[in-house]
Amino acid sequence: MVDFSVVICTYNGASRLPQVLERLRSQLYTQTFSWEVLIVDNNSQDDTARLVQQYQADWLPAVPLRYVFEPRQGLAYARRLAVQTVVSPLIGFLDDDTWPEDTWVSAAYQFAQQHPQVGAFGSAIRGSYEVLPPPNFQRIACCLAVIQRGAEPFQYSAERGVLPAGAGMVIRRRAWVDCVPEQPSLTGVCGSSLDAKGEDVETLSYLRSGGWPIWHNPHMQLFHRIPKARLERGYLLTLFQRIGYSRYPLRMVRYAAWQRPLMVGLHGANDLRKVILHILHTRQLTDLETTEACERMLLYSSLLSPLYHWQSQIGQGLSWVPLQARLRAKLRSRLGSGLLQRLCS
Incomplete structure (x- = not known):
């Protein structure tokens, strides 16, 4: 049995995955539990599969690095395949442009042990900007998965619409299986298309409706790389x-x-x-x-x-x-x- 699965859903991520995998290679304080890394290739057309094979040849002996392919385009489908593939009770989702600090895995696992009633919890995420963002960007930064919500853990209120970002989100597998339907209403980011954004909120809404609390854990720290193109007015x-x-x-x-x-x-x-x-x-x-x-x-x-x-x-x-x-x-x-x-x- 594996105690914790780190899942990276990627589309054409051959140029981005190395930074994430190198951060995962150097994780600290993970000796007391077992964990793995699963790459879900969401119909990539580049060298993603070959890159993962190269890393598998020289990866951590005690940490499996696995690969699966999801031909249906859409982040929601990639995450559903991940849930079907892993058997661990905890699933931590990373994007291929989010870089975990060297204690992210241990902080996620320890929080889950300390709060067994929690169905999902999110990370604190700092922006790593290629260029300066627009003035007053902090007012809208959370919509680009930049999350800074204080130094103490807290439960998200059901009365407010605020929820964690999908990047850096950890979900208890039992909560997902009990609450999340097989067919999503919103398929999520499909390649470069933004037409079905919101799959993360949909998933968390199902968990909340099923009675699972959702929390923020500031001790899980990530960096989100945001290129120049995503800060241009038209894209925003x-x-x-x-x-x-x-x-x-x-x-x-x-x-x-x-x-x-x-x-x-x-x-x-x-x-x-x-x-x-x-x-x-x-x-x-x-x-x-x-x-x-x-x-x-x-x-x-x-x-x-x-x-x-x-x-x-x-x-x-x-x-x-x-x-x-x-x-x-x-x-x-x-x-x-x-x-x-x-x-x-």
């Missing part, structure tokens, strides 16, 4: 749009079917309120700086999230772009084109 706006669009299925996880029509209306009213408050707070309708523009995009796409998902479920032949255009035209006739342009910019 697309990222926050996709996060907003994912809000509807994530919110509905916690409600019974009969409750959902009412809750859609309540969430929609609250989203509209937040859009108006953001406009009043910034005192600007256009020419927002990058951080504020990302916040506005998140609120706007959260408001439209039910429509985005309904059109994909009801009519696969419908395109979201024409539907969005029709919605804008309808609103323009009610509000006036100038006001609508400012609200959506």
Whole structure:
């Protein structure tokens, strides 16, 4: 039996995996328990498989390094294969661009032993930026898996929407098997596409609905490498749009079917309120700086999230772009084109 499995889900990660594997090779204080590393290759087209074979030839004798291939594109599918593959009671997920400190594995294992009732817990994550991020970036950094939430462990409140990042998340396998369905609503990042962001929140929402507490463990430290391209305005706006669009299925996880029509209306009213408050707070309708523009995009796409998902479920032949255009035209006739342009910019 293995006590702890470190899982790295990767897509075309041949250039990124060495940094993560070298950090795992030098982990400290792991002599009192057994652990392994599993690479889940999510349909890579580069030399990921060959790279893993090279590391397997010269890896730690007491720590198995295993490899599996998942042809279905999407992080949610890669993680489900990992859960099916490992037999250890604890699974720690790393991304191929997150670098664990040399005590990350031991800190994760010890926390799980001290808190046996916890279903999942997340890491503290520092950003390693290729270039300087935009002004006030700390307000939105958590959406890029940069998590700094104090020096003491705590349980995430069920009343707030805050949850750990998927990178650096440790899940008790029994909690996953009991609560997480085989088919995800959101498939997660597919290659370079951000269309189905939110799979981590979906998973944690299932655990929370199943009665498993979720915690933050600041003693598990990671560094997240963020390249220049992910700090550009265009990428950030697309990222926050996709996060907003994912809000509807994530919110509905916690409600019974009969409750959902009412809750859609309540969430929609609250989203509209937040859009108006953001406009009043910034005192600007256009020419927002990058951080504020990302916040506005998140609120706007959260408001439209039910429509985005309904059109994909009801009519696969419908395109979201024409539907969005029709919605804008309808609103323009009610509000006036100038006001609508400012609200959506």
